[in-house]
Structures are given as C-alpha cells and as structure tokens.
Amino acid sequence: MTTLLSAQSITKAFGGVQALNLCSLDVEKGSVTGLIGPNGSGKTTLFNVVTGYVKPDAGTVTFEGSDITGARPNKVFAMGIGRTFQLTRIFGRISVLENMLVATQREESWLRGLTRSMSSKSELDAAMEWLDFVGIARLAKLPAGSLSYGQRKLLELAYVLVADPDVILLDEPAGGVNLTLINEISQKIRALNKEGKTFLIVEHNMEFVMNICDSVTVMHQGANLVTGTPAEVRSNPLVLDAYLGGGEEQDSIEEVANG
Amino acid sequence: MLQKKNLLWLAALAIALFVPSIITNPAYRQIAVITLIFTACATSWNMFSGYSGYVALGSAAFYGTGAYTMGLLAVHWHVPASGDMFWLVPVGGLAAMLVAIPVGLIALRVRRHTFVVITIAIFFVFQLAAINFGFTGGTGGLTLPYVPWLIQDYHIPFYYVALAILVFAIALSAAVRRSRFGLQLLAIRDDEDRALGLGVKVFPVKLTGFAMSAFTIGMCGALYAMMQGQIYPQFVFDPIFDISIALMAFFGGFGTLLGPILGGLILESSQQYLTVSYSNGSLYLILFGVLFLLVVLFMPQGIVVYVKEWWTKRQDRMAAASEAALAPGINS
Numbered sequence: 304m305t306t307l308l309s310a311q312s313i314t315k316a317f318g319g320v321q322a323l324n325l326c327s328l329d330v331e332k333g334s335v336t337g338l339i340g341p342n343g344s345g346k347t348t349l350f351n352v353v354t355g356y357v358k359p360d361a362g363t364v365t366f367e368g369s370d371i372t373g374a375r376p377n378k379v380f381a382m383g384i385g386r387t388f389q390l391t392r393i394f395g396r397i398s399v400l401e402n403m404l405v406a407t408q409r410e411e412s413w414l415r416g417l418t419r420s421m422s423s424k425s426e427l428d429a430a431m432e433w434l435d436f437v438g439i440a441r442l443a444k445l446p447a448g449s450l451s452y453g454q455r456k457l458l459e460l461a462y463v464l465v466a467d468p469d470v471i472l473l474d475e476p477a478g479g480v481n482l483t484l485i486n487e488i489s490q491k492i493r494a495l496n497k498e499g500k501t502f503l504i505v506e507h508n509m510e511f512v513m514n515i516c517d518s519v520t521v522m523h524q525g526a527n528l529v530t531g532t533p534a535e536v537r538s539n540p541l542v543l544d545a546y547l548g549g550g551e552e553q554d555s556i557e558e559v560a561n562g
Numbered sequence: 563m564l565q566k567k568n569l570l571w572l573a574a575l576a577i578a579l580f581v582p583s584i585i586t587n588p589a590y591r592q593i594a595v596i597t598l599i600f601t602a603c604a605t606s607w608n609m610f611s612g613y614s615g616y617v618a619l620g621s622a623a624f625y626g627t628g629a630y631t632m633g634l635l636a637v638h639w640h641v642p643a644s645g646d647m648f649w650l651v652p653v654g655g656l657a658a659m660l661v662a663i664p665v666g667l668i669a670l671r672v673r674r675h676t677f678v679v680i681t682i683a684i685f686f687v688f689q690l691a692a693i694n695f696g697f698t699g700g701t702g703g704l705t706l707p708y709v710p711w712l713i714q715d716y717h718i719p720f721y722y723v724a725l726a727i728l729v730f731a732i733a734l735s736a737a738v739r740r741s742r743f744g745l746q747l748l749a750i751r752d753d754e755d756r757a758l759g760l761g762v763k764v765f766p767v768k769l770t771g772f773a774m775s776a777f778t779i780g781m782c783g784a785l786y787a788m789m790q791g792q793i794y795p796q797f798v799f800d801p802i803f804d805i806s807i808a809l810m811a812f813f814g815g816f817g818t819l820l821g822p823i824l825g826g827l828i829l830e831s832s833q834q835y836l837t838v839s840y841s842n843g844s845l846y847l848i849l850f851g852v853l854f855l856l857v858v859l860f861m862p863q864g865i866v867v868y869v870k871e872w873w874t875k876r877q878d879r880m881a882a883a884s885e886a887a888l889a890p891g892i893n894s
Contacts, residue, residue, distance in 0.1 A: 335592070338735060355759075356755070375758070376755070376758045376759040377758050377759070377760075377761045377762060377763055379759075380759055380761040381761050386759065388756070392756040393751050393752075393756075394748065394752035394753055394756070394757075395752050396748070396751070396752055397745070397748050397749070397752065397754075401745060404742075404745060405745060405746070405749045405757060405760050406760040408761060410763075413743075413746075413762075413763040413766045413767055413770075414768070415742070416741065416743035416745075416746055416764075417741060417743045417770065418741075419741065419742050420740055420742065421740055421742050421744070421745045422742075462760065463760075464759065467762070497784065553633070554598050558816060558868070562875075
C-alpha cells in the first residue's frame with residue numbers, strides 16, 4: 304500500500320489555543336481511515352489544514368508525493384481532495400441539481416465559465432447519476448434549502464463525489480442522522496471504497512467507525528495519540544484515558560501543581 | 563412555454579421601439595430616456611450584486627467615470643457636436659470597467675457589510691476627486707459640445723441608444739444567469755467558502771462580474787452626460803444614484819432577471835413624472851417612502867418573487883381542487 308495523503312508534524316495555534324501540536328497522519332491509498340478523538344482534539348482543524356482552509360504554522364501536507372501545504376481550497380479540490388463539512392454546507396437558494404453542477408468543473412479555468420453554459424449533457428448525466436446513487440434524484444429540481452438535514456448530508460456527499468476526487472474527507476457523516484440513514488451512508492462508503500476511492504472520516508459514532516474503517520487514528524490535544532486497526536485502538540488504554548480523562552492529563556495537572 | 567416567454571420579450575421590445583412616436587412632448591421623452599438609463603443601470607447592478615450577494619453601494623463612481631470620460635474626451639479630442647459623440651459611449655463604459663478593476667481588487671477582499679461600507683467610501687473618494695481636481699472643472703462642472711438637434715426631436719437618438727444599452731444589459735444578465743459563470747456567482751452568494759472548496763476561483767469570478775457590471779453603468783453615465791450637455795460632480799457622482807438602483811432591484815426582485823427591469827421602469831418613470839408635473843423635486847420621496855414600506859411589509863423579496871409564489875400557490879390549489887373533483891367519495 305502506498306501513502307496517498309500525508310500530514311507531517313502539523314502545528315497550528317489560534318491565539319493561545321494550540322489546536323494542532325505536531326500532528327501526523329497518513330492515509331493509505333484505497334483505505335478507509337478513521338480519525339477519532341474527544342471534542343476539541345483538533346480533528347476538524349486538521350481537515351481544514353489539509354483542504355487549505357487554514358494555513359498551518361508548521362508542518363507539511365503532501366498528496367501523491369507533492370507538497371500541497373498552504374494551497375488554496377480550490378487548488379486542493381482540483382488536485383483531487385474532496386471534503387464535506389461537519390455542519391453541512393450546501394447552496395440553499397439554488398436547486399439541488401445546480402448544487403451538483405457547481406462541483407463538476409474542478410480543473411476548468413475561470414475564464415471558461417464565461418463562455419460556456421451552466422452544464423453539458425455529460426455533466427447533467429453525471430450529476431443525476433450521483434444524486435440517484437445517494438437516493439435523492441427525485442428532489443433534483445427543488446431548492447436545496449428546502450431539503451431536510453439528512454438529505455443535505457447526502458447532497459453534500461453527492462456533490463463532492465461528482466467531481467471524482469481521489470480521496471474524500473468526511474467530517475461527521477453520521478452526526479445527527481438517524482440509524483437507517485447511517486447504515487445507508489456506510490453502505491455507500493463501502494461500495495465506493497471497493498471501486499478504489501480513499502476515505503478519511505472524522506466521526507464520533509464509534510460503531511460506525513469500527514465497522515467501516517481499516518485503520519483508525521486517535522487524536523488527543525492536537526496530536527496523534529494512537530494508530531491501529533479498530534480492534535487495537537479499542538483496547539488501547541491510552542485511548543480510554545483520552546476519552547474518559549485521567550492518565551496523561553492527570554499527570555500534567557500534577558506537574559503544574561508540583562511546579 | 564419558452565417560446566411564449568420569448569414572444570413576450572419581443573412584444574415588450576416592439577412597444578419600446580414605438581414609444582418616441584407615441585410620446586411627443588420633449589419633457590416626457592426625456593423622462594423616457596432617463597428611465598431607460600436607470601433601468602439599464604439597475605439591471606446591470608443586479609447582474610453582479612443580485613447574483614453574488616455583494617451589495618455594492620458605490621456604483622455612481624462608475625456612472626460618473628463614464629460621464630466624465632464622455633465629457634473630457636469630447637472636449638479634448640474636439641469631437642464634432644454630432645451623432646459621432648455616441649462612439650464615446652462604449653469608451654465611457656470601458657473607462658468605468660478599467661476603474662472598477664482596482665476598486666474591485668480592494669473592495670472584494672471583504673464581505674457583506676464591510677463590502678457595502680467600503681464601496682460607499684470609495685464612491686466618496688471619486689466624488690471628492692471630481693470636485694477637487696482641476697481637469698474636471700470642479701464644482702463648476704464640465705460643458706460638453708451641445709449637439710444642435712431640434713428641441714422637438716432632440717431626445718429621439720438618445721432614446722434608441724439608451725434602449726440598445728438596456729437590451730444589452732438584459733441580454734448580458736440573462737446570458738450570465740445561464741452560464742457556468744453565473745452559477746458560480748450564485749454559489750458565492752449562498753456560501754462563498756464552500757464554493758471555493760468545490761474548485762470555484764471565487765476572486766477572479768467576483769472581479770469579472772464587478773467589472774462587467776461597471777461597463778454598462780459607465781456607458782449609461784456617458785450617454786447621460788452627452789444628453790445633458792453639462793455635468794456636475796454632485797449630479798453624476800450622486801449617492802442617491804447608488805441607493806436608487808439598489809432600491810429598484812430590491813423593489814422588483816433582487817437577484818431575478820425581471821426584477822430590476824420592473825423596478826427601474828416603475829420607480830424611475832414615476833419619480834421623473836412627479837418631479838416634472840409638480841415641479842417639486844422631493845415629492846417622490848414621500849411616495850417612495852410609503853411604497854417601500856408596503857413592499858418591505860408585504861413582499862420583502864420584491865414584486866417578481868411575490869407574484870411567482872402567488873401564482874405557484876394558485877396553480878397548486880387548482881390542481882388540488884381538480885384532483886379532489888376527480889376523486890369523489892373518499893370520505894363517503
């Protein structure tokens with residue numbers, strides 16, 4: 304297996320808060336990698352660094368061997384890294400289908416947009432195909448703002464997929480979604496993974512993560528704590544400490560108390 | 563359905579072509595020209611601000627730039643006082659577009675409310691420059707070569723040029739709405755960061771839209787200057803202009819194709835008519851106040867959206883009623 308996406312020793316502080324502290328993560332090509340950790344452990348910040356929304360203070364991000372540290376989000380997307388957001392972000396006042404079309408042009412020059420129509424036949428077909436894949440094709444003509452929360456999650460997944468990225472970063476795909484839909488989403492991810500898509504998933508739903516991931520990295524206080532198979536991670540005492548408190552945190556408190 | 567729509571546009575254009583034959587009073591013809599100019603500006607403004615959500619309140623900077631380009635070039639290039647001056651109208655548009663690029667490079671770095679404030683500030687810089695620079699003639703204004711057409715028919719050529727600019731503005735706005743570029747503007751309006759993350763090069767897209775909108779507004783300013791024969795900084799760099807065209811778009815339907823056209827035709831013609839008929843320059847403000855209160859209270863998204871929603875609801879009701887008629891005895 305080769306490493307497709309790699310973040311090395313990423314450091315990022317927001318004011319006095321050290322969101323990421325020498326965090327490293329490798330995503331193998333063709334894998335489903337899980338990223339878990341308590342709230343505030345830096346998972347979303349790592350996503351933002353990888354996709355260009357946040358510039359790291361130090362560290363490098365490489366994709367297929369080339370350095371993409373600090374590249375703009377549109378560039379990162381054009382290279383083949385797609386992502387969804389924890390709080391779903393769709394274009395509310397245009398139709399579901401138009402939402403899909405926004406994403407179909409990842410390598411096109413911006414000047415081209417002036418002279419071409421909104422969509423070509425093949426783009427429309429691809430858009431409808433992916434909407435059908437996630438099961439919301441019948442809603443294509445509706446304004447996206449009228450979709451329910453779960454449908455928005457599916458739309459966001461669909462319009463990331465329509466651009467055919469090599470790796471897809473999902474930020475809490477199962478958050479706030481009912482059980483049936485969670486199962487549906489994990490089936491879709493499995494099916495796509497079989498076709499060769501790589502996934503990096505942040506998720507709090509442990510069952511979901513343990514079922515679907517080949518490898519899981521646990522983050523704690525802005526750094527990667529443990530990496531292993533779901534079974535290894537589940538039984539690791541450090542992970543339990545990170546989630547339940549005590550351990551390391553307790554030590555550092557004692558250190559402070561002892562001066 | 564599409565064909566019916568096109569026929570309606572053609573019918574509207576046909577009527578517009580005959581307006582100068584119907585309206586013979588020069589004062590009213592002037593109202594017609596100014597109405598077309600403002601409608602074109604509102605349409606063009608909406609093509610950027612309405613689609614992208616970046617509400618610019620400094621477009622008079624481009625209107626004034628167009629007007630002064632016409633004035634200064636006509637004077638310095640010794641353009642004969644004739645129809646030849648119309649060639650300077652697109653030049654005025656180009657000048658406005660060139661000015662819009664650095665303005666956009668600064669203003670488009672910030673969003674929403676900050677953008678509004680920055681555009682207003684930049685507008686005042688332009689107004690102050692026009693007042694204080696020597697070459698603009700200062701507050702005394704600039705006198706253009708006056709085209710010696712007969713008073714009776716003086717406004718007819720201006721009317722047709724203004725109509726051509728309006729048609730251009732509408733066609734451009736419609737084309738943008740159908741293009742990939744337009745879709746990108748709409749995506750920027752709804753969520754700019756998400757659009758960036760889906761590969762939309764947001765900054766060049768915004769800047770292009772901003773400059774395109776300035777082009778038409780600059781042409782309008784140039785045409786206005788030529789028609790008036792005399793321009794003053796406070797009239798072509800007028801803050802009321804900024805607010806007017808924005809209000810026209812809001813009144814008719816912000817971000818829709820038809821909205822600013824309706825808003826411009828209704829508001830500007832009634833404003834000019836009231837001013838001319840009652841020789842009272844501020845009467846319209848009272849009426850506008852009432853009108854806007856009504857719009858904000860009862861149709862905050864503008865006339866077009868309101869009517870569309872009302873129509874859809876009516877269709878749905880009728881469909882439901884006919885279904886109910888077809889399926890009797892469900893309860894019996």
